[in-house]
Amino acid sequence: MIKTHTLGFPRIGENRELKFALESHWRGETTEEELRATAHELRLKHWQAQIDSGLDFITVGDFAFYDQMADHIQLLGCEPARFEFKAEQSKLQRYFTMVRGKSTENHSCAHVHETWALEMTKWFDTNYHYMVPEFTSSTVFKAHTASLVEQIEQAKTLNHPIKVSLIGPLTFLYQGKSKQTGFEQFDLLEKLLPVYGQILAELKAHGIEWVQLDEPVLGLDLPGNYLAAFERSYLQLKSSSIKILLATYFSTTQGHTSPVCKLPVDGLHIDCVRAEEDLPLVLDWLPNYKVLSLGLIDGRNIWKTDLEAALNKISKTFDAGKGEVWLAPSCSLLHVPYRFNNDTTVNPQVLPWLAGAIEKLEELELLKQAAKTQLQGKTLTGALATLWNEHQTTVKQRTQSPLLNNAEVKARLAALAPTADQRGSEFAIRQQVQRERFKLPAFPTTTIGSFPQTKNIRNLRARFKKNEIDETTYWQHISQEIRQAIEFQERIGLDVLVHGEAERNDMVEYFGEQLEGFTFSANGWVQSYGSRCVKPPILFGDVSRPKAMTVDVARFAQSLSEKPVKGMLTGPVTILQWSFVRNDQARATTALQIALAIRDEVAELEAAGIGMIQIDEPAYREGLPLRKARWDEYLNWASKAFRISASPVRNDTQIHTHMCYSEFNDILPAIAAMDADVITIETSRSDMELLRGFGEFHYPNEIGPGVYDIHSPRVPGQDEIVRLIRKAAQVIPPENLWVNPDCGLKTRGWEETEAALAVMVKATQVLRDELQAENRSEKTAA
Numbered sequence: 001m002i003k004t005h006t007l008g009f010p011r012i013g014e015n016r017e018l019k020f021a022l023e024s025h026w027r028g029e030t031t032e033e034e035l036r037a038t039a040h041e042l043r044l045k046h047w048q049a050q051i052d053s054g055l056d057f058i059t060v061g062d063f064a065f066y067d068q069m070a071d072h073i074q075l076l077g078c079e080p081a082r083f084e085f086k087a088e089q090s091k092l093q094r095y096f097t098m099v100r101g102k103s104t105e106n107h108s109c110a111h112v113h114e115t116w117a118l119e120m121t122k123w124f125d126t127n128y129h130y131m132v133p134e135f136t137s138s139t140v141f142k143a144h145t146a147s148l149v150e151q152i153e154q155a156k157t158l159n160h161p162i163k164v165s166l167i168g169p170l171t172f173l174y175q176g177k178s179k180q181t182g183f184e185q186f187d188l189l190e191k192l193l194p195v196y197g198q199i200l201a202e203l204k205a206h207g208i209e210w211v212q213l214d215e216p217v218l219g220l221d222l223p224g225n226y227l228a229a230f231e232r233s234y235l236q237l238k239s240s241s242i243k244i245l246l247a248t249y250f251s252t253t254q255g256h257t258s259p260v261c262k263l264p265v266d267g268l269h270i271d272c273v274r275a276e277e278d279l280p281l282v283l284d285w286l287p288n289y290k291v292l293s294l295g296l297i298d299g300r301n302i303w304k305t306d307l308e309a310a311l312n313k314i315s316k317t318f319d320a321g322k323g324e325v326w327l328a329p330s331c332s333l334l335h336v337p338y339r340f341n342n343d344t345t346v347n348p349q350v351l352p353w354l355a356g357a358i359e360k361l362e363e364l365e366l367l368k369q370a371a372k373t374q375l376q377g378k379t380l381t382g383a384l385a386t387l388w389n390e391h392q393t394t395v396k397q398r399t400q401s402p403l404l405n406n407a408e409v410k411a412r413l414a415a416l417a418p419t420a421d422q423r424g425s426e427f428a429i430r431q432q433v434q435r436e437r438f439k440l441p442a443f444p445t446t447t448i449g450s451f452p453q454t455k456n457i458r459n460l461r462a463r464f465k466k467n468e469i470d471e472t473t474y475w476q477h478i479s480q481e482i483r484q485a486i487e488f489q490e491r492i493g494l495d496v497l498v499h500g501e502a503e504r505n506d507m508v509e510y511f512g513e514q515l516e517g518f519t520f521s522a523n524g525w526v527q528s529y530g531s532r533c534v535k536p537p538i539l540f541g542d543v544s545r546p547k548a549m550t551v552d553v554a555r556f557a558q559s560l561s562e563k564p565v566k567g568m569l570t571g572p573v574t575i576l577q578w579s580f581v582r583n584d585q586a587r588a589t590t591a592l593q594i595a596l597a598i599r600d601e602v603a604e605l606e607a608a609g610i611g612m613i614q615i616d617e618p619a620y621r622e623g624l625p626l627r628k629a630r631w632d633e634y635l636n637w638a639s640k641a642f643r644i645s646a647s648p649v650r651n652d653t654q655i656h657t658h659m660c661y662s663e664f665n666d667i668l669p670a671i672a673a674m675d676a677d678v679i680t681i682e683t684s685r686s687d688m689e690l691l692r693g694f695g696e697f698h699y700p701n702e703i704g705p706g707v708y709d710i711h712s713p714r715v716p717g718q719d720e721i722v723r724l725i726r727k728a729a730q731v732i733p734p735e736n737l738w739v740n741p742d743c744g745l746k747t748r749g750w751e752e753t754e755a756a757l758a759v760m761v762k763a764t765q766v767l768r769d770e771l772q773a774e775n776r777s778e779k780t781a782a
């Protein structure tokens with residue numbers, strides 16, 4: 001028997017309806033009811049799309065107003081006690097407080113009471129951010145199924161079989177964080193399981209036959225206690241007598257594939273795109289009475305599937321004696337755009353090669369029909385055969401297209417000198433000449449690049465893109481923004497300036513739009529976090545740089561100030577990681593091609609008189625394979641790609657890089673291997689704890705640990721920043737320390753940005769004065 005389903009569907013909406021509904025609700029323009037109505041409509045539309053394309057199940061439970069893990073915190077009744085929620089607060093209000101934080105002014109004492117949002121971090125190796133559950137020894141769980149049940153009841157109105165999708169208990173625990181020193185959240189498992197059991201029993205009572213429990217942690221090098229807990233956990237859940245489909249994805253289960261196959265569940269989903277090597281093992285080990293769900297359609301990329309190859313895998317599955325086979329995307333379709341059909345800006349030659357969520361569902365249906373036909377020993381005929389042949393022709397046409405190849409790029413990469421990734425001299429020498437050139441004060445202050453992307457700027461760009469204003473007018477306005485940004489930075493006394501990135505829609509898409517080998521969509525949005533989306537550019541062929549991308553803007557910005565203004569680029573690894581990239585060539589090769597393009601930009605910036613160039617690599621850590629065995633290989637080419645982009649410059653040109661959203665401590669040698677003269681990193685939310693690793697490792701180059709969180713409008717206090725810089729100076733040699741925010745300021749407003757940066761500069765002055773006093777007293781003592 002063959003069935004089709006999807007692990008999840010994009011929830012933001014074809015035209016980002018959920019984003020706009022959320023943002024107007026947060027501005028107080030719509031009621032909770034209106035927001036709920038939009039959500040209801042969207043869910044119905046998305047389920048209907050699944051029915052229309054012939055899926056055997058619609059998936060319920062993948063919707064979330066902000067994030068699915070955040071929904072589970074409420075479903076499992078473990079909202080952290082620190083939020084001190086009152087009984088009269090609505091569930092949705094509490095939800096938004098957890099995910100966005102809150103500041104309440106206490107009028108009686110003029111104090112602002114801050115409630116921090118839950119921490120947000122990357123979901124495995126994706127560019128999607130989830131809200132991190134917080135655990136302590138007093139965490140309790142309690143099933144709150146009302147809103148899940150409400151969604152199920154809504155889905156039932158469509159009269160189609162339903163599969164409910166939930167995050168599994170071990171993934172939920174493991175992806176959370178203990179907020180109590182010495183406490184291991186794993187110890188909560190015994191309290192958590194009965195609540196899961198109760199939820200499953202309630203689903204069963206509502207007539208649900210199948211529940212999909214996502215356990216992507218099975219693709220990690222999972223600690224032994226978690227691995228060992230799988231069997232008894234799922235034995236316990238079995239008593240609910242609902243059928244469980246255990247879903248793994250993103251990575252291989254190798255090392256524990258056999259025990260996974262033997263878990264007491266009714267079905268197993270595996271990712272046949274990312275973990276192709278798992279299939280033969282699973283065919284051997286999975287008992288034939290269990291459902292095997294094959295993740296055959298790439299849920300992380302946008303190329304049409306080679307259905308012939310997929311069909312082959314299905315045949316093998318039946319040959320191995322499996323009775324019931326389900327066909328699915330490799331993972332949730334959350335990570336791809338809604339659809340590409342009709343997109344107005346994608347290169348028309350590339351457009352037929354693409355598949356968004358809707359097109360992927362269509363592929364599933366075609367695959368199911370072909371597999372069924374094959375099972376009956378027949379061949380496809382009629383309209384289906386035509387569809388199939390057209391599809392396969394398109395897929396083959398891509399891999400053979402001349403559009404993919406640029407002989408010059410290939411030749412250049414092949415002939416690259418082995419020293420192309422090396423600076424002229426080692427860091428110590430560079431540091432000296434850079435100090436002579438720039439003569440910066442102690443603790444130089446800077447920012448990470450972007451300033452607020454105001455409604456005005458976005459509007460302006462939208463009008464430019466629609467041809468409502470001409471190019472000259474557009475650049476006049478952008479120049480004005482840059483001028484104001486420079487004036488502001490001069491006024492408050494920052495040492496190293498930025499132009500503010502007003503001309504960029506996004507730090508990756510902007511480069512994708514200008515490089516050859518890329519195309520970009522008009523509407524290919526993917527949720528990044530909450531209501532924020534990105535539109536990953538599409539890298540389909542060999543990459544080259546037809547002309548300078550940032551030099552005019554950089555030269556203009558530098559002309560406005562005597563102080564250094566950093567040239568601002570996105571690095572090759574991040575461009576790779578945050579784009580949809582070709583799957584017909586090794587990622588390493590693609591990264592090196594991008595590196596060459598950035599390298600040329602770096603050289604041209606230097607030639608234009610730009611003395612400091614920042615090459616952002618926020619996705620450097622995120623690109624790390626989920627399995628440690630593959631780390632070295634990745635880090636070798638990733639650091640090389642960065643160095644190739646950063647190395648064409650003189651010793652007195654200062655290369656900066658920036659990283660955020662990551663746990664840096666396990667890849668410090670690889671960060672040092674990038675050999676940037678200065679690195680700025682996000683550290684404030686960890687209270688500088690992340691910096692300690694850099695100190696213990698004796699990180700050799702200069703470093704700017706973030707001194708305030710940019711995710712909240714809150715203006716930091718001067719004392720707070722002074723304390724953080726002091727803390728940093730205990731682990732990093734003070735002469736190597738810079739002072740800066742955690743990340744770019746594009747999501748902030750101007751008011752809080754001006755205030756926060758002014759405080760940062762004042763706080764730095766306090767430390768400079770201290771340092772001077774110390775130096776003076778040292779001299780006297782000597």
Ligand SMILES: Nc1nc2c(c(=O)[nH]1)N[C@@H](CNc1ccc(C(=O)N[C@@H](CCC(=O)N[C@@H](CCC(=O)N[C@@H](CCC(=O)O)C(=O)O)C(=O)O)C(=O)O)cc1)CN2
Binds near residue numbers: 455504509531533
């Ligand atoms: N690619 C990428 N990944 C990343 C990050 C990143 O910066 N880029 N940062 C981290 C995630 N952080 C993020 C922070 C902010 C936004 C963000 O603000 N996104 C914007 C869209 C950014 C964008 O492309 N803006 C376009 C405008 C797009 C748009 O919505 N235009 C409106 C019109 C706007 C108007 O009239 O005012 C429309 O088309 O309807 C532009 O500036 O040109 C949003 O969701 O609102 C996304 C991710 C990690 N991953």
Ligand SMILES: [Zn+2]
Binds near residue numbers: 448
């Ligand atoms: Zn950043």
